[in-house]
Amino acid sequence: MKELSRTASAVKASTTLAIASMAKEMQMKGIDVVGFGTGEPDFATPENICRAAHAAIDAGKTKYTPAAGIPALRQAVADRLRADYGLDYKASQIVVASGAKHNVYIMMVTLLNPGDEVIIPAPYWLTYEEAVRMAGGVPVSVSAGEESMFKITPEQLEAAVTDRTKLFMINNPCNPTGTLYTESELRALCAVCVKHDLYIMADEIYSGLVYDGQAFTSVASLGEDVKERTILITGVSKSYAMTGWRIGYAAANEQIAQVMSNYISHSTGAPSTISQFAAVEALTGPQDTIYAMRDVFEERRNYFVDRVSRIDGVSCVKPEGAFYIMMSVREQIGRTLGGRVIRSGDDFALSLLEQEHVAVVPCAGFGAPDYVRWTYAASLDEIREGLDRLERFLKG
Ligand SMILES: Cc1ncc(COP(=O)(O)O)c(C=O)c1O
CATH class of the missing domain: 3.90.1150.10 (Aspartate Aminotransferase, domain 1)
Structure with a gap:
């Protein structure tokens, strides 16, 4: 064989x-x-969300949907990102996938050519390294220890950049450390990315789970030059207790969103229709x-x-x-x-x-x-x- x-x-x-x-x-x-x-x-999963899924089935909403998601969900995501983090995205910039994990992979294949380097602060969520390799890229980890609360510095990031670096990935708050970068720390890291013309993947799937009344800052809110190069990855799994529904979404510039959507159209086709209707309820229904x-x-x-x-x-x-x-x-x-x-x-x-x-x-x-x-x-x-x-x- x-x-x-x-x-x-x-x-x-x-x-x-x-x-x-x-x-x-x-x-x-x-x-x-x-x-x-x-x-x-x-x-x-909260009851109102489950009821929305039942209603979708009863209404026969069981057919294929557009690859990047139903318009109502893409709009609901854009509205929620605006309400929660002041972000201004059009529905056409939102890509719904079968979980945030799927969007991480789709984003990699959208951005990377063979040999492109991706800087990942360690400790990191273990899927990142594999997803980079699956897309033909080269993961480059930059370690931060307990003494710095597991946060890397802009100097460390700068030192890891080479002429092959394409992307910097940041997961805030972080799995596995629970670390939360502050706005000024994020600004300093993003300045390095702008200087070296790097894309930024901001995995903010835990943004709804921040403690002690601390503020969460979305990377894409740090100015147009940062937003344009950022692919924001998030979803309903963690905050809405919807891990099994497999709905994640990304927000990016129109070009990236379109390529990601094309890729989805030939891989999964689209995420589960019923789950998409449930996610609309999650994002537009009561948040208490x-x-x-x-x-x-x-x-x-x-x-x-x-x-x-x-x-x-x-x-x-x-x-x-x-x-x-x-x-x-x-x-x-x-x-x-x-x-x-x-x-x-x-x-x-x-x-x-x-x-x-x-x-x-x-x-x-x-x-x-x-x-x-x-x-x-x-x-x-x-x-x-x-x-x-x-x-x-x-x-x-
Ligand atoms: C940092 C991080 N990003 C993304 C995901 C994936 O979430 P989803 O269930 O939407 O695929 C996880 C799940 O463990 C995670 O820890």
Whole structure:
């Protein structure tokens, strides 16, 4: 048999999904696993949104739609971006895809030619590197550690730029760190991008989940020269508890939006019609349920961080947004836990799952090998139980 595509064969499976499937297998065997793996809200999708989906089915809205989404949804996205962040986009600049993840990939194939470099601040969401490679690009990571709250500086960005750099990616608030860049920090990074004529991918899917009353600044609001080169990626999955509906959307200049739409027309065709009608309701209906969910996440974050600060041998920075905790397991390196020598976050996560049946995600794939990621998109009872088990595990 002839060789498969080298690009496709090099793609690594998502570690997040791998841990989740190991945990599911254990659960199916009757093992009581506490899961902190996948990043999805544990809340049900709000009722008004579900009703809109039923209404769409009842009204026979079950046919193909235009590739970049139904006009009502593209308009609803534009209106919401204006209401929430003061952004001025026309409906024609909005591209709806089958999840924000799909739009990340579509954007890559729209922008990149073979060998183009993409700068990604590390730790990063693990899909970014793979998506860059899948589109023939070269990921270049720039690391920021705990001491800078996992934020890179404009000097670091500048130093990573070469004549092959095409795109800078920023995820704010960040998965996995929960880091939130301020307006002035973003301005300084964007100035480097303008200076070197780079595109900017701003993944703002967690923008609705920012805590302590802090302000969120959308990159595209930082001036026309920034907006023109920015591809804003967001969607309903996280803020509206709609992960399974698979609706994400991008906002970009007309040319980029058109090429992305053409690409979608020959790949998925269009996102699910029923989900699109549900997303219209999410964006135009009452928003109070999402504020209520955010408040619950904030309460869980506070509990989580407080407990971790009292556990010897692990640590975390207080996240300002999203729903993840990056836990440093550096002090555990070299110990034997659950019969396994811990050499990295991978060993730690595997041993914790086998020994105490707690599923967390090792962060090597996120560019941070000495860390594991927990999500607090889990109930307070689960968080309490998971941390009790962690304490027991660390006793060795
Ligand atoms: C940073 C980031 N961007 C995008 C996504 C994808 O979201 P969606 O469910 O809309 O594909 C995720 C999901 O985990 C994420 O963490």
